[in-house]
Amino acid sequence: MKIAVVGTGYVGLVSGTCFADSGNEVTCVDIDEQKIEQLNQGQIPIYEPGLSELVLRCVAQGRLHFTTNLPHSIKQADLVYLAVGTPQSEDGSADLTALKIVVDQIAPHLPDEAIVVIKSTVPVGTNEMAYQRLKELTGRECHVASNPEFLKEGAAINDFMYPDRVVVGVRTKENAEVLRELYAPFLRTEHPFLVMSPESAELTKYVANALLSTKISFINEMANICEKMNGDINDVRRGIGHDQRIGFAFLFPGCGYGGSCFPKDVRALASIARNVGVEPRIMDSVDDVNNRQKHVLIEKIETHFDGQLSGKTIAVWGLAFKPRTDDIREAPALVLIDRMLEQGAQVQVHDPEATANVRDIYGSRIKYATQPNDALEGADALAICTEWSEFRHPNFPEMRRRLNTPLVFDGRNLYDPEQMQEEGFTYHSIGRRTVSPAT
Numbered sequence: 001m002k003i004a005v006v007g008t009g010y011v012g013l014v015s016g017t018c019f020a021d022s023g024n025e026v027t028c029v030d031i032d033e034q035k036i037e038q039l040n041q042g043q044i045p046i047y048e049p050g051l052s053e054l055v056l057r058c059v060a061q062g063r064l065h066f067t068t069n070l071p072h073s074i075k076q077a078d079l080v081y082l083a084v085g086t087p088q089s090e091d092g093s094a095d096l097t098a099l100k101i102v103v104d105q106i107a108p109h110l111p112d113e114a115i116v117v118i119k120s121t122v123p124v125g126t127n128e129m130a131y132q133r134l135k136e137l138t139g140r141e142c143h144v145a146s147n148p149e150f151l152k153e154g155a156a157i158n159d160f161m162y163p164d165r166v167v168v169g170v171r172t173k174e175n176a177e178v179l180r181e182l183y184a185p186f187l188r189t190e191h192p193f194l195v196m197s198p199e200s201a202e203l204t205k206y207v208a209n210a211l212l213s214t215k216i217s218f219i220n221e222m223a224n225i226c227e228k229m230n231g232d233i234n235d236v237r238r239g240i241g242h243d244q245r246i247g248f249a250f251l252f253p254g255c256g257y258g259g260s261c262f263p264k265d266v267r268a269l270a271s272i273a274r275n276v277g278v279e280p281r282i283m284d285s286v287d288d289v290n291n292r293q294k295h296v297l298i299e300k301i302e303t304h305f306d307g308q309l310s311g312k313t314i315a316v317w318g319l320a321f322k323p324r325t326d327d328i329r330e331a332p333a334l335v336l337i338d339r340m341l342e343q344g345a346q347v348q349v350h351d352p353e354a355t356a357n358v359r360d361i362y363g364s365r366i367k368y369a370t371q372p373n374d375a376l377e378g379a380d381a382l383a384i385c386t387e388w389s390e391f392r393h394p395n396f397p398e399m400r401r402r403l404n405t406p407l408v409f410d411g412r413n414l415y416d417p418e419q420m421q422e423e424g425f426t427y428h429s430i431g432r433r434t435v436s437p438a439t
């Protein structure tokens, strides 16, 4: 099939590349000229494991193209995928400005039989809105479908190639069959292809993210209770996770969730609920708990230093909102850095992939280290905000040598408190007892 993907961000680039890899002819379109130029020079603008190799292979085989020329790519397409951003508006709802612009732009060039497929995460009713708008602009009944994306940054290629399920929201059986054929190469392991109405498909995406965010905020709240009661959240987590009704997924306590999806999607679902007269109590609480959780590590640091952070140096390991990505949108590390700077502390950071994005925000206000241990040099404490694998087995004696004080605030519970005590650290984590070196 010939596919145009409009919006070449995390989702558009991954989807377009995977569709091209399975034999389709794909053109990825974006308004960002620099991004398209980079891609045409073989440079991948985001870090996503495995993506670069796949893009280069598909380009070399002539099945993947990048352009800013929207009309040209639409005219030849069987499928027009929309994957532009739908960020949060001021009132919490999803901002559909980019999507609406693209719908207007594609209308004059859309072939009669082409299906417009909305992959962006959009509020219920957006498919219908796009359908009505295209009808108004073209004077005919256009095909519009919903195909929400469930990939995780950091594992996006694998998630796209081997999805747990594919959800499509369609008005006609014919549209469902075209999309079933498109996805057939990705569903050879018999994972389901679920056909429903566009409204249900639009909601499915929000409900999935809402439940995952709820699990995180739930375990974070339990961790905070555990800590006050001398319990250990890790033991409690294991105690509940073996219950098959509960399981372990997304029940890891930490310093809050971030990223481009969970925070905005939880707020957007709350906004959708309010608009239809349903009080979104759970969603409001999930968001509130998460915003507070981003301050838990900060409060531990402030308490330890009696609020006197001026002149202290804090090292930060992990800036991306999660490992294996360079995405720092709503990352807990940024909240921590802001607060440390506000209080007059010096900050020196390390992240395997996200440093360039963080540099764009803070410039020379903080120091950047290319190696984890270099960030520790002369620091009064280390704060860990992302669970990159390379932080899991550090050289503890070397860490002690580099730090001014053997003091660690771990927002991701990477280490065993007993071991940290033996290694001579004062060690704070989430939902577990704080340990100090044995005297």
Ligand SMILES: NC(=O)c1ccc[n+]([C@@H]2O[C@H](COP(=O)([O-])OP(=O)(O)OC[C@H]3O[C@@H](n4cnc5c(N)ncnc54)[C@H](O)[C@@H]3O)[C@@H](O)[C@H]2O)c1
Binding pocket: 006, 007, 008, 009, 010, 011, 012, 029, 030, 031, 032, 035, 083, 084, 085, 086, 098, 101, 102, 119, 120, 121, 122, 149, 150, 151, 152, 153, 260, 261
């Ligand atoms: N990032 C994720 O992990 C993820 C996962 C599932 C779903 N989603 C959803 O997918 C959508 C896209 O997310 P993303 O993270 O890829 O966003 P992104 O910000 O990385 O990419 C969006 C791209 O759209 C481009 N764009 C904006 N206006 C355009 C226009 N008029 N014409 C052409 N291109 C235009 C931007 O330049 C940008 O490159 C969002 O709705 C998001 O909620 C994201």
